[in-house]
Amino acid sequence: MNTLRELMAALPKAELHLHLEGSVMPLTLIELAAKNNIVLPEYAKPLDLYEFDKDLAAFLNVYNLVCESIVDHQDFERVTYECLANCHMNGARYVELFFSPQAHFKYGVSYATCLNGVVAGKNRAFEDLGIECQLIPGVNREKPADENLAFLHTILNTQRDQVVGIGLDYYENPFPPELHLETFQLAKEQGLRLTAHAGEAGPAENVQKSVDILGCERIDHGYHIVDSPDMLAEFSKGDIVFTVCPSTTTITTHWHDLADPQHAIKRMVEGGLKVMINSDDPPMMGTDLANEYVLLVEQMGFSLSDIKAFILNGVDAAWISEDKKAYWHKEWAKEIDDLFSKYTTNVQSNLAQSNSGGLVNHDQ
Numbered sequence: 001m002n003t004l005r006e007l008m009a010a011l012p013k014a015e016l017h018l019h020l021e022g023s024v025m026p027l028t029l030i031e032l033a034a035k036n037n038i039v040l041p042e043y044a045k046p047l048d049l050y051e052f053d054k055d056l057a058a059f060l061n062v063y064n065l066v067c068e069s070i071v072d073h074q075d076f077e078r079v080t081y082e083c084l085a086n087c088h089m090n091g092a093r094y095v096e097l098f099f100s101p102q103a104h105f106k107y108g109v110s111y112a113t114c115l116n117g118v119v120a121g122k123n124r125a126f127e128d129l130g131i132e133c134q135l136i137p138g139v140n141r142e143k144p145a146d147e148n149l150a151f152l153h154t155i156l157n158t159q160r161d162q163v164v165g166i167g168l169d170y171y172e173n174p175f176p177p178e179l180h181l182e183t184f185q186l187a188k189e190q191g192l193r194l195t196a197h198a199g200e201a202g203p204a205e206n207v208q209k210s211v212d213i214l215g216c217e218r219i220d221h222g223y224h225i226v227d228s229p230d231m232l233a234e235f236s237k238g239d240i241v242f243t244v245c246p247s248t249t250t251i252t253t254h255w256h257d258l259a260d261p262q263h264a265i266k267r268m269v270e271g272g273l274k275v276m277i278n279s280d281d282p283p284m285m286g287t288d289l290a291n292e293y294v295l296l297v298e299q300m301g302f303s304l305s306d307i308k309a310f311i312l313n314g315v316d317a318a319w320i321s322e323d324k325k326a327y328w329h330k331e332w333a334k335e336i337d338d339l340f341s342k343y344t345t346n347v348q349s350n351l352a353q354s355n356s357g358g359l360v361n362h363d364q
């Protein structure tokens with residue numbers, strides 16, 4: 001393990017902010033579109049399909065095209081398995097996976113089809129790779145409140161153990177959290193956990209409202225909280241964990257430069273917030289989970305001890321039993337320390353070798 005990338009891929013990690021449909025690889029999209037007779041835009045190479053203007057609305061157009069291309073049980077099983085295999089390659093041991101059933105309804109795909117396919121893919125990934133996963137159906141904030149409440153009833157009537165909570169996502173600005181209060185209240189009463197995308201493209205007050213009004217236990221993104229010093233100070237005293245996604249900020253927010261000392265994630269950490277690191281929609285954002293951690297060190301200037309803290313924040317924020325949390329906290333901390341010391345020793349010995357001419361041509 002000589003490179004930072006190898007280290008970051010080896011570290012045990014939780015991924016709590018990942019969208020199933022946003023994790024479909026472009027080659028899979030091409031195959032699914034061909035199978036289901038969906039016309040894709042012209043492209044020279046597969047990755048061109050994920051070229052879009054740097055804003056949330058443009059991203060959501062591409063996201064919807066992917067949703068249209070995933071149609072039957074087999075498709076959902078395939079994309080879930082591939083998504084979790086990718087997480088596994090990046091060192092994720094535990095995933096809470098968002099999926100967007102409502103984006104499939106308009107193409108005649110039922111919630112049961114989505115859920116059963118996803119559960120089949122998730123079970124196969126666990127058997128083959130040992131990666132654990134729980135599911136979070138995303139509630140589309142752009143939909144009318146009564147439609148979302150009806151969707152929640154569908155979720156509850158089809159309840160399966162693997163569905164651990166609900167999230168709130170899609171275009172944030174004209175759709176503040178309180179529009180969906182009734183849905184979130186009922187979900188909580190029925191024992192579902194709650195999270196919401198807030199403060200990504202929308203204002204800091206969406207973070208506060210998601211927690212105070214909707215009762216969210218986590219915040220997805222949350223960057224605009226840095227616009228409110230009071231709120232930053234208040235949240236630094238609490239237990240809310242922010243699931244941040246460095247590469248996404250360079251596309252859907254105005255913090256395009258990760259090296260900027262004023263970057264929101266940097267200010268959130270400096271302000272004392274608990275953050276943990278995620279990949280969101282990896283191929284669409286041109287990244288993967290290990291790369292997100294590399295960026296933290298190489299571009300944002302975080303230390304290895306910061307990395308360890310972020311990973312353990314992920315354990316704290318996971319919707320798992322307290323026993324499991326305590327166990328992973330202890331075991332992962334040991335494993336992280338061990339990997340850090342091996343990495344540091346290797347880097348030092350490589351440095352010593354290069355200083356002593358170890359990299360000079362030995363062919364003579």
Ligand SMILES: [Zn+2]
Pocket residue numbers: 017019169197220280
């Ligand atoms: Zn997201």
